Amino acid sequence: MENCRVHETSGSTGERLLIARTPTEELRLFGLRLRSQILNVLRPWHRRFIIGASPRKLAAHKLGVFRTSGVDLSLSPKEMLDKAELHRPHIIKGPPGALELLLEEDPQRLTALSLEFILSGAEQLPGGLRDRLEECCACRVIDSYGAVECNLIAWECRHCGMYHTCDDSVIVEVLNGDRPALPGQEGDVIVTALHSYAMPFIRYRIGDRVRLPASSSSCSIPFGVIHKIQGRSVDYLRFPGNIAVSPYQIMDQLDAIPEVSRYHVLQDETHSVRVTFEAAGTHDPSIEHRVRDSLKQVLPADVFIESRRVDRIDSRSATKRRFVQSRITSAAA
Ligand SMILES: [Zn+2]
Known part of the structure; x- marks a missing residue:
């Protein structure tokens, strides 16, 4: 247990919850997050600029592929833009709140980065902010949906516009009351984390609401689909x-x-x-x-x-x- 990395969240009830994962579990979940980006937009030559997380140092980086740099959320928006200009990223990834601060600090500097994609995660992305970012940067904003308890739950697909569930790391059930939600219905998200042995989460009510698609997906990416993240049920x-x-x-x-x-x-x-x-x-x-x-x-x-x-x-x-x-x-x- 002493080797575990401990994460903190407010949990589904609003109470403080500590979550421990072994280094192996962390690495596996990192790999699944990276895969979701590769299935969507990420190419080996893309430089990523990550706000709010220190990027992992991988052997691949020495070969010049999947290069990343990161900045801490404690920096001012101006300092973040300064660092982004130095790194010249193709992709910026960050929580919506931080992306909005960059947009308001200096939209012209953000436009001048000539980004190919913006990746949003960690918090829910308001529709109005997505539109403003896409207009400013002339590129797509692609969202992901996760929770500290089980890491990545689903990612927005640039092909079909739905969120694909990360089925080989988490079982996602959507319940309407005690029964599985039907197509088109909204329901509570219940997760079972498949790679969390240090601290298992089995049929855990995460506190979020999602809507299922009204019809089955015809997307070529063979993962389950959620139509829309509706927000935390506590809110x-x-x-x-x-x-x-x-x-x-x-x-x-x-x-x-x-x-x-x-x-x-x-x-x-x-x-x-x-x-x-x-x-x-x-x-x-x-x-x-x-x-x-x-x-x-x-x-x-x-x-x-x-x-x-x-x-x-x-x-x-x-x-x-x-x-x-x-x-x-x-x-x-
Ligand atoms: Zn898709």
């Missing part, structure tokens, strides 16, 4: 009548209002939702109404929406640009 807003609204529906609505630069959405009562937002560079007095009206489109009709513009969001979670949280459990709703 769903819950209302009476067993109605659950995905945090990504909320984000899509608010991201469509260009003046809104940062927001927190909080549900602390069954029939009311509070939105606090920053809107730099506009004096439009109607913006609070527009924010409320945009959320009315995705929330039940009888929900009271409080919309408040502030100069600066001040809370423990202020480092997050988008924050959607419910304090209502499914039982209370």
Whole structure:
């Protein structure tokens, strides 16, 4: 056990969870992540620039293939761009929050990198951010879906647009209640990690919701498919009548209002939702109404929406640009 690498996560319940893996398990999972990139976009001559992880040093790197460099998330966006320009990557890989910081720091410098692909992972990718990155860099953004407990779960396929499950490292079940979800239905993700012997996860409810495709896949890549990652079930807003609204529906609505630069959405009562937002560079007095009206489109009709513009969001979670949280459990709703 002393050789194990220990990872930390907030787990499916929001409680702190430590996860241990042996070096062999780590290496195997690294290989599977690399394979998913090769099946999708990665070619041996591509230089990758990885934000938030120190790249492994492989024998192949000495031969000049699969070259990588990395930067720590503690660097400023300007320092990250400085390092990226030195490395001249074909591909940048990072969590959406960090990619967004680069985009806002200096879009022209990001454009000038002439990237071939952007790989996003570790957090969920809001649709609005994907569009902005693709427009700025004139290249595809390709997402992956994983969890600390079992590493890579699925990756977005550039050919079919679905997420392929990493079937030889994790068994992914999608349950609607206690039964397997049907095609087109949404459900809870249950994982069984096939390479985690130091700390097994067997039929473990990861806390995420996904939607299955309505029809079977015709993709040439022979792995299972998930249609869409809906978000962590703990972050769903819950209302009476067993109605659950995905945090990504909320984000899509608010991201469509260009003046809104940062927001927190909080549900602390069954029939009311509070939105606090920053809107730099506009004096439009109607913006609070527009924010409320945009959320009315995705929330039940009888929900009271409080919309408040502030100069600066001040809370423990202020480092997050988008924050959607419910304090209502499914039982209370
Ligand atoms: Zn595919």
